[in-house]
Amino acid sequence: MSSTATDPAADAPAPGTSTHDVPVRPGRFLARAAGGAAGLTVVAALLGLVRDQAVARLFGASHASDAFLIAWTVPEMAATLLIEDGMALLLVPAFSLALTRRAAGGHTQDPVRVLIADTLPRLFAALACAGGLLIWGAPWAVGILAPGLDDPRLAVDCTRLTAVTVLTFGITGYFSAALRAHGRFLGPAGVYIAYNIGIIGMTLALHSVWGVRAAAAGVAVGSLLMILTLLPAFVRLVPGRRGKAAVRERGSGSALLGATVLAPVVLFVVSRQSQVFVERFLASSLPDGAISHLNYAQKVAQLPMVLSMMICTVTFPVVARAMAAGDREGARRRVERDLALAGTVVLLGTAMVLGCAPRIVEVLFQRGAFDAADTAATAGVMRVYALGLLGHTLVGGLCRPFFSAGRPTWYPLGAMGAGLLVTTAAGALLTGPFGVNGIAAANAVGISTAALLMLLGLGRRAVAVRTGAVALSLARPAAAAAVAAAAGRLATDLVPGPLPGLAAGCLAVPAAFLLAGFVLRMPEAVHLPALIRRRFPHGR
Template sequence: MSETVVETASAAPGPPTPEVRGRPFLARAAAGAAGLTVVAALLGLVRDQAVARLFGAGHASDAFLVAWTVPEMAATLLIEDGMALLLVPAFSLALTRRASAAVPGDPVRALVADTFPRLAVALACAGALLIAGAPWVVGVLAPGLEDPGLAVDCTRLTAVTVLTFGVTGYFSAALRAHGRFLGPAGVYIAYNAGIIGMTLALHAVWGVRAAAAGVAVGSVLMILTLLPGFVTLVLRRRVRGTPAPAGRDTAAPLLGAAVLAPVVLFVVSRQSQVFVERFLASSLSDGAISHLNFAQKVAQLPMVLSMMICTVTFPVVARAMASGDREGARRRVERDLALAGTVVLLGTAMVLGYAPQIVEVLFQRGAFDAADTTATAGVMRVYALGLLGHTLVGALCRPYFSSGRPTWYPLAAMGAGLLVTAGAGAALTGRFGVDGIAAANALGISTAAVLMLVGLGSRAVAVRVRAVALSLARPALAAAAAGAAGRLAAPVVPGPALLGLAAGCLLVPVVFFLTARALGAPDAVHPPALIRQRFAHGR
């Protein structure tokens, strides 16, 4: 949010926020949210295991995954990046006004009254249009499907997420701005539980449509998870003063069209990489889309954990920008990039070293056979090369949009990356199949990450690009060494894949940390202690 629209807080007590509670709160919030994220990720693996076991990697799972594109896009746009980037700064401004004795009424309630009804109506209409246009959507996303009827049915079932994810994202942004992170982190537990329950209960009757119905049920459970906290914290909180004057600009310029458009288009362009992948994979043999999906879901787990750091500190960056503390925002962003990069690079090393063992342990049962394991593991190793790029794009977009001012540069950077993905995918798919698609993804997202990092200093937060690059280069070399060590050692361990994977969970971190220490990478030596120290002391 811009400095000109922020009002000074007086002595009137505002709601507890990360800054009011102190820096140690950020460490506890990050730890708690990370814990719930791990549980949700494990349930996500169980969900994918259920789909793999019951439907394998063939026509049915491909149809479901084409329909899965809808909640994937909706989650990114409405729960995480899009809605959060818009509403966390807006609610932060409203909270600042709520704490000011000079502002009558409750700006937070006024903001909700001004924005939520219109958002719900717009999303409901969009969901209805998607249900009606499902055949066209499937035709655009996966024109190579021989029998698109099943994908159309699944798409109509998942279309409800346009509304339910929007409501979930709205509630999540409001709670995060209030310093509440556990509820938003826990919604995916309810979501995955709904999908798993419906799939196991009804697959014999509905086939893969049961999984699509589970998406709809799980998305409703997400809303129910957040509703009590939203009502209690946001709507029922008593505020001194008289009602806000009619016509007051409660939404502030933060939710104007000039700010909204760049954020929405950026998120859509980022998620469009998935569209490109499935478009290209639909022309390959049955199972190609499934191999890509399973590889991405597992490889992205380190990225999800690393992004929790940026999710928790996003309100801190937004308020630092609002108060004019550019130096504080710069330090916060640089720390976040270094820590998030270190976490995801350790995960990257594990994937590079033990992808076949990971896939075999997680998925090889039922209709998912050894050939599927080999194909998925190969894709996963290639896809892992772009994990740092994905993490940096997710982390860098937050400071760009924290100011509340219109900025089109992230969209331009992401657009360039998307062009690279599409061009490289078209060139590589014919020769390398799904591996070529994964390589194009890694190349495109890495291009976007580099452009966003280079442009950040002159457009949002004056980060030291060389210092950030150096803080990431050292753990990247450590990850390469650890991944190579794991790949060499994996065939040596006899017995089941689980035993080899357990050995890798010891070997890869040890090699990673020893190499990082030898290279002088402080952020990669003792990450847990370093995270606690930096959250606690703000250094």
């Protein structure tokens, strides 16, 4: 948190600065922003489940669904690199620096406008070329991603349709980073609602004509809807032209996008997403449906991680501005609080997945071509995969302070590379005897290794967090999650029927988590009654 957080006078805008460029009091503002963004994320996640249900019902776990999911690797990588981690890690600090310089004044050109004029056209051209190359080279891409496919033609067709996301996701990510740096979080959180609506609509409308290619076309249409969702807000954000055309100005923020800063961020994100490549490479040699079982398990199990990451996403601009202002102590406090809260949220979700996985899959997917055998296989993978959710959340949360200072740092790439090596080696050893469960276990071990290395290196290289304090803040919710998972599993086994059993588990898990947390003196559980009384005082 920046030093202005404790100074009431610091909330006043600087001369010549618009009020929407200056954060309001971080505590209340960030809570509202995180709550609103989390609400939209939940809606998008529910639509994502509807999307996956549609694909599962129409195509089951088959060669067609596997072909689509191989093509799905393109938007998965593009989303991570261009919307979430990569673009955000590069552009939020750049826009934060530009906003800080705007507030300081004394510039002949608006630093924000200079940054946009200097970066957006070049980004558009580069991504358009990259997307065109991927369309042309789709057969080679599929051969690398899934060499075990007997007939890759359907996967190639789907990959060519999804390749448009290289451009559309890049523009969406640019708009999202700019809006987040300005304290606008609802629009970026809502883009996946438009995205999933596009996929669902195209799949349901055209599956009888195009087969699974309709879902791939929906990816392209949905990605265009994402841009249209953010375009009005971004246009209003861009300051009006002042005098001559914008020119490159020293310190505008574009220096933070140079090759020495760009390379470690891009390579880190690629290495992180490469875990998916390893998983699908290994699963392509297993019987048909293995890639689908892994995908459905990941999609559901990752929901708690997505919600927990909203905390770090909303506070990332705060950390970036604190680092730009030299407030290292404020940044440390903010990062420690974020890791503790995000870890608690994802551990509660982990308990839900471990306790209720079979009922969750049965309620969400078991219909049409997706049968009871698919449910059992997917639920087993989901439980194993959930063991790495805390590691995924910590990697996502820890990479932000590493890159928030806007200077070159290769340590996150080294940590992620080590985790990827562990994933690859463990996957090669475990896939044969354990199938997709072995792939999921390798993922959990690899990402947890990367998270541990990043936590140990953060204090010496970026923000001086107290490693012991962070570990202690996560140990108690981890113990509470183990108790809650056992309670959820017992409840789902005792109550007959898919929906009633899932409802019983959904009640038992959070109740057991809070009770165990209270016994263990977990701060979130201990202070919850006081927070409720403060929010809803008696008699109101």
